[in-house]
Amino acid sequence: METESQQKEKFIEIFEKNGCIISVTCNDVGIEDRQVLRDWMKSDKEFRHTIMKIILEKTDYAEELELELIFQKRNTRAIMHYLDRHHPDYKPVRRVYRRRVVRRPKWRSGCRIL
Numbered sequence: 001m002e003t004e005s006q007q008k009e010k011f012i013e014i015f016e017k018n019g020c021i022i023s024v025t026c027n028d029v030g031i032e033d034r035q036v037l038r039d040w041m042k043s044d045k046e047f048r049h050t051i052m053k054i055i056l057e058k059t060d061y062a063e064e065l066e067l068e069l070i071f072q073k074r075n076t077r078a079i080m081h082y083l084d085r086h087h088p089d090y091k092p093v094r095r096v097y098r099r100r101v102v103r104r105p106k107w108r109s110g111c112r113i114l
Helices: 004-017 022-029 034-043 045-071 076-086
Strands: none
Touching (some): 004 022
């Protein structure tokens, strides 16, 4: 049986290869409960730092690919997505419309008409 440190090293290695997909990595390493991963993240700062660094690297890579689609291939959807996320003038506007509810007066059962 592997020790905890060996499992962590194996997790980091597979996590990077799998593209930061936690559930697939847990299955590949043999971790049945994600709570084990949460406990490792809380207790081991170096492990948490390594995982966060890998996630940031993958995010940076995805942004590079998006920018490549925008500037080299002139992909319209990628341009719209980038502007929606990064430029304040192009962010989607969310409007909330309130419904006007007309309430009728409640008549009391004990009311008498004289």
